Structures are given as structure tokens and as C-alpha cells.
Amino acid sequence: MKLLFLEIFTDRLLLQPISIKYKENIFREFTEEITTYMHPRPPQSISETELFISESLLKIQNGDDLILVILKKNSQEFLGCSGIHKINSKYPEAGIWLKKSAHGSGYGIEAIAALKDWAQSNLDYEYLLYPVDRANIASRRIPEKLGGQIFREYEQTNLSGKVLHLVEYRIACARAKQSI
Template sequence: MESLHLAIFTNRLLLQPISLKYKEDIFKEFTAEIATYLYAAPPREIEGTEFFIKQSLQEMEKGENITVVVLKKDSQEFLGCSGIYKVNSKYPQTGIWLKKSAFGQGYGTEVIQALKEWADANLDYEYLRYPVDQENIPSRRIAEKLGGQMFSKYKHTNLSHKVLNVVEYRIFKT
């Protein structure tokens, strides 16, 4: 699996490996508001974003995770980040965040659908885990549109010290 040269195309989007080229976009768009329902916290300085990108690239080189930037196919506009984590597991995890101006346009579903199709073709897994805060209705709809089944609920404290009420979906391989 050569994930550093990955390119996944949808009708409207291009998913490609994260790179330092997008550090300014990620730093600017990954705000406290965007991170409300996520485990990660936005860094205070761009060096935190650089660290995240470099760590993501190392994990991709090791074949552990796949972290992608989401771009509009036609304009190359940066929309957010997504990925599949623990790719060698029977139960990898997927997740996504999009910048605020990209909300409500169906990009999230398009991204997770594309990653699932890629995983179906390239990974030996049983289901994708898709954890989401129970109050994050748009993200819950993504899992449900893709046939995700609610499996468990638990509390998880994120890096901003907020307790999330997580609903974990399973999206089965087809």
C-alpha cells in the first residue's frame, strides 16, 4: 500500500495525502468552533499544525494511518481533512472535519463514501468505526447514509478538556 501517493477522486473532490503545502489552510480553518465535537484541539501556533502534518506523514510511511486533505477537484480549494486510522486493523476508524464554509453541501458524505470505497478495495477489514458526538447531527447523518449501525455510546474527554458523548457507528465492508 503506497499511501503517500494516494489520489482518490469523486465527482467534485480530490483526496490526497496531507502535506506541509496545506499548513496555512489547516491552521486557519481548524478553529475551536470546527473542533467542538472532535478529539483534537486547534493549535495556538502554526508549529502545532506542522507537527500534526509531519506526524501524519510518518504514520502514513509506516502504513499505520492515511490522512488526506480534501480539495475541490476543479479549483483545488482546500475544504478540510479526513482519513482512515489503524488501517491494518480489522476495525479501522475514519473521521473528517471540514471548514465552516464547506458545511451543508454534502462533502462530508462524499468524502467518507470515497474512503470507504477505497478501503473496500484495498484493506482487509470487517467494518469502519465512525465515532461522533451525539450532538453532531450532520456527522451522524453521514454514517447513517452509508448504512452505519450504531454500536456503542461512551464518554470521551477531548484535548480541549470537553467531555464528548460519543456514539460509535460501524460501517460494514461491502
């Protein structure tokens, strides 16, 4: 697969591989508020964002992860990032973050549904894992709308030192459901 050239379109969105050209957007929008319920912490400098992008591109090139920017299809406005980690495993992990001004517009479910459709067509997996903090009700709606079921709950300390109370959803691959 040539993941560095991938484009996924939805009615309103374009998902494409992360790029250094979005470093200012990511640095500006990946704030402490956005990362409240996430493992990463906000970058302290633009060089941290550049390092994240470089590492993400290497993981894409190696076929380990798929890290994408989310853009409005009609205007190319940057909305956030999404991705699937460990794409060659039976249990890849999906995730997303959107900038504050994009919250509440349905972009999250639209992007994750598109990623799930892409994964079903291109990956050999049983479940997409979708961990989310128990208190993050808006983000919990995404896997629930996609038929995700809670598999386990656990605590994890994020890189800002906050303890997250994670609920891990499993979103079954349609092919896996059909073969059961």
C-alpha cells in the same frame, strides 16, 4: 501500497495525502468551532500544525494511518481533512472535518463514501468505525447514509477539556456482509 502518492477522485473532490503546503489552511480552518465535537483541540501555533502534518506523514509512510486533505477537484480549493486510522486492523476508524464555509454542501458524505470505497478495495477489515458526538446531527448523517449502525456509546474528554458523548457507528465492509 504507496499511500504517499494516493489520489482518490469523486465527482467534485480530490483526496490526497496531507502535505506541509496546506499548513496555513489547516491552521486557519481547524478552529475552536470546528473542533467542538472532536477529540483534538485547535492548534495554538503554526508549529503545532506543522508537527501534526509531520506525524501524519510518518504514519502514512509506516502504513498505520491514511490522512488526506480534501480539495475541490476543479479549483484545488482546500476544504478540510479526512482519514482512516489503524488501517491494518479489523476495525479501522474513519473521520473527517471540513472548514466552516464548506459545511452543508454534501462534501462530508462524498469524501467518506470515497474513503469507504477505497478501503473496501484495498484493506482487509470487517467494519469501519465512525465515532461522532451524539449532538453532532450533521456528522451523524454520514455513517447513517452509508448503512452504519450504532455499536456503542461512551464518554470521552477531548483535548480542550470538554466531555464528548460519543456514538460509535460500525459501517460494514461490503465483502464482510457478503460472506455472512
